[in-house]
Amino acid sequence: MTPYVLVVEDEDALATLLHYNLEKEGYRVSLAADGEEALTQIDEQLPDLIVLDWMLPKVSGIEVCRRLRGRAETRNVPIIMLTARGEETDRIRGLDTGADDYIVKPFSMIELTARIRAVLRRIRPGLAEDRTRQGDLTIDRVSHRVKREGREIHLGPTEFRLLDYFMQHPGRVFSREQLLDAVWGSDVYVEARTVDVHVGRLRKALNLDTEIDPIRTVRSAGYALDVDS
Amino acid sequence: MTPYVLVVEDEDALATLLHYNLEKEGYRVSLAADGEEALTQIDEQLPDLIVLDWMLPKVSGIEVCRRLRGRAETRNVPIIMLTARGEETDRIRGLDTGADDYIVKPFSMIELTARIRAVLRRIRPGLAEDRTRQGDLTIDRVSHRVKREGREIHLGPTEFRLLDYFMQHPGRVFSREQLLDAVWGSDVYVEARTVDVHVGRLRKALNLDTEIDPIRTVRSAGYALDVDS
DNA sequence: CAGCACTGTAAAAAAACTGTCACAATAATG
DNA sequence: CATTATTGTGACAGTTTTTTTACAGTGCTG
Numbered sequence: 001m002t003p004y005v006l007v008v009e010d011e012d013a014l015a016t017l018l019h020y021n022l023e024k025e026g027y028r029v030s031l032a033a034d035g036e037e038a039l040t041q042i043d044e045q046l047p048d049l050i051v052l053d054w055m056l057p058k059v060s061g062i063e064v065c066r067r068l069r070g071r072a073e074t075r076n077v078p079i080i081m082l083t084a085r086g087e088e089t090d091r092i093r094g095l096d097t098g099a100d101d102y103i104v105k106p107f108s109m110i111e112l113t114a115r116i117r118a119v120l121r122r123i124r125p126g127l128a129e130d131r132t133r134q135g136d137l138t139i140d141r142v143s144h145r146v147k148r149e150g151r152e153i154h155l156g157p158t159e160f161r162l163l164d165y166f167m168q169h170p171g172r173v174f175s176r177e178q179l180l181d182a183v184w185g186s187d188v189y190v191e192a193r194t195v196d197v198h199v200g201r202l203r204k205a206l207n208l209d210t211e212i213d214p215i216r217t218v219r220s221a222g223y224a225l226d227v228d229s
Numbered sequence: 230m231t232p233y234v235l236v237v238e239d240e241d242a243l244a245t246l247l248h249y250n251l252e253k254e255g256y257r258v259s260l261a262a263d264g265e266e267a268l269t270q271i272d273e274q275l276p277d278l279i280v281l282d283w284m285l286p287k288v289s290g291i292e293v294c295r296r297l298r299g300r301a302e303t304r305n306v307p308i309i310m311l312t313a314r315g316e317e318t319d320r321i322r323g324l325d326t327g328a329d330d331y332i333v334k335p336f337s338m339i340e341l342t343a344r345i346r347a348v349l350r351r352i353r354p355g356l357a358e359d360r361t362r363q364g365d366l367t368i369d370r371v372s373h374r375v376k377r378e379g380r381e382i383h384l385g386p387t388e389f390r391l392l393d394y395f396m397q398h399p400g401r402v403f404s405r406e407q408l409l410d411a412v413w414g415s416d417v418y419v420e421a422r423t424v425d426v427h428v429g430r431l432r433k434a435l436n437l438d439t440e441i442d443p444i445r446t447v448r449s450a451g452y453a454l455d456v457d458s
Numbered sequence: 459c460a461g462c463a464c465t466g467t468a469a470a471a472a473a474a475c476t477g478t479c480a481c482a483a484t485a486a487t488g
Numbered sequence: 489c490a491t492t493a494t495t496g497t498g499a500c501a502g503t504t505t506t507t508t509t510a511c512a513g514t515g516c517t518g
Contacts, residue, residue, distance in 0.1 A: 156475055
C-alpha cells in the first residue's frame with residue numbers, strides 16, 4: 001500500500017506544488033487549507049504522514065500538532081513542520097511541538113522528499129527507498145554516495161541533489177525552471193543558465209571514465225537522464 | 230531470537246526517539262505511554278527488558294516496578310529506570326525500587342544502548358554484542374579499547390562514544406545535530422560546530438600511523454564512517 | 459594544590475563549492 | 489551555407505563550509 005500523505009498548507013501555490021510533486025513521488029496525497037479542515041480529514045482517514053504548515057488560519061499548525069498528540073489514535077502519526085526562516089525556529093528545534101521533523105522555507109523538493117523518506121523509514125521500514133539504480137548509476141541517499149559501474153563518484157551538494165532528482169524521474173525532460181524549483185528551492189532566485197553549468201559539472205564528474213553521457217540535452221526544452229534498461 | 234524491549238515513556242518525542250534507535254540496534258521494541266498500558270502489554274507478552282520512565286501518568290514508574298517485582302513471572306525481567314537529574318536519585322541509587330540499572334536524563338543513545346547491552350549480558354550472555362569490527366578498526370565496549378590494525382588507540386570519552394556510534398552505523402551519514410543527539414544526549418545544548426572539533430580529534434587519534442582516513446566528510450550534510458567492504 | 463586530561467568555544471586558515479559571465483561550440487533553419 | 493538560437497565551458501570572484509589552532513575552564517588524581 002502506498003503511503004497516504006496529508007498536506008496542510010493555506011498558501012495555494014505551494015499547496016498545489018506539494019500535491020503535484022508528492023503525488024509524482026508515489027504518495028497518495030490530500031490537501032487541507034486550514035487546521036480545522038485538516039482535523040476533519042484526519043478523522044475521516046488517518047494519514048501515514050502529515051506535512052503541516054506552522055502558520056495557518058483558524059487553527060494554527062502548532063495547535064493541530066498538540067491536538068493530534070493528545071489523542072491516542074493520532075499520537076503516532078509522524079508530522080513534518082513547514083516553517084518560514086526565523087519563525088520561532090528554536091522552539092520547533094526543541095521539538096516541544098511534538099513534530100518529528102521540520103523544514104525551513106524555502107526548501108527544495110529533494111529536501112522535503114528526503115525528510116519524508118527518513119521519517120517514513122522510521123515508521124514503516126522498507127517503504128521508503130534509500131537507494132536508486134538506473135542503468136550503471138547508483139545513488140544512495142543514506143550514505144550520500146554515487147557510483148557508476150561500481151566506481152565511486154564524488155559530487156558537490158548541488159550536483160548530488162540534481163542527480164537525485166533526475167534519478168527519481170528517469171527519462172523525463174525537465175526545463176531549467178523546473179529544475180531550479182525542484183533542486184534549488186521554490187523561491188530561490190538564480191539565473192536559469194546556472195543550471196547549464198551544474199549539469200555540465202555533473203556530466204564531467206559522471207563521465208570521467210566512460211564516454212557515454214547519461215544526461216541528454218533536449219534543445220529548447222531542458223535536460224533528461226537517460227538509461228538504457 | 231532478538232531481544233524484545235518494552236519502552237514505557239509518556240513524553241512522545243523521547244518515546245519515538247527511543248523506539249527508532251533501539252529498533253535500529255536490532256531489538257524488537259514496543260511502546261507504552263503510561264504505567265497501566267505497560268502492565269497490560271507485559272501481560273500479553275513478557276519483554277526481555279523494560280526501559281521505564283520514573284515519572285509516569287496513572288501508575289508511576291516506581292509503582293510499576295514494585296508490582297512487577299511482586300509477581301513471580303515478572304520478577305526477573307530486568308528494568309532500566311529513566312530519571313531526570315536530581316529526581317530522588319538517591320532512592321534509585323539504593324535500588325530499593327528493584328530496578329537493575331538507571332540512567333539520568335539527558336543521556337546519549339550510546340550510553341543507553343551500553344546499559345541495555347550490559348544488563349542483557351547478565352541475563353542472556355552471548356546476546357549482546359560487546360565488540361564491533363569494521364575494516365581495520367575494532368572497538369571493544371567492555372574493555373573500552375579501540376584498535377586499528379592491532380595497534381591500540383587511546384581516545385577520550387567523547388571520541389570513544391562518537392566512534393562507537395559511527396561503528397554501529399557504518400557508511401551512514403549523520404548531521405551534526407544527529408550526532409549531538411546520539412552521542413552527547415538528546416537535550417544537551419552544545420554548539421553544532423563542536424562536533425567538528427571532536428571529529429577532528431578522533432581523526433587525529435585514528436590516523437597517527439595510517440594515512441587513510443576512515444571518516445568521510447559530506448559537505449553540507451555531515452560525517453560518515455567508511456570502510457572498504 | 460599542582461598537574462593532567464578532557465571539554466566546549468571562538469577565531470583564523472584552508473578548502474570546497476556557487477553563480478555569472480564571456481566566448482566557443484553546436485544545432486536548426488531557411 | 490550563412491544566420492540565428494541555444495547550449496557548453498573555462499575562468500573568476502565571492503561565499504559557505506570545514507579544518508585547525510589556541511585557549512580558558514573543569515574536574516580529577518596523586
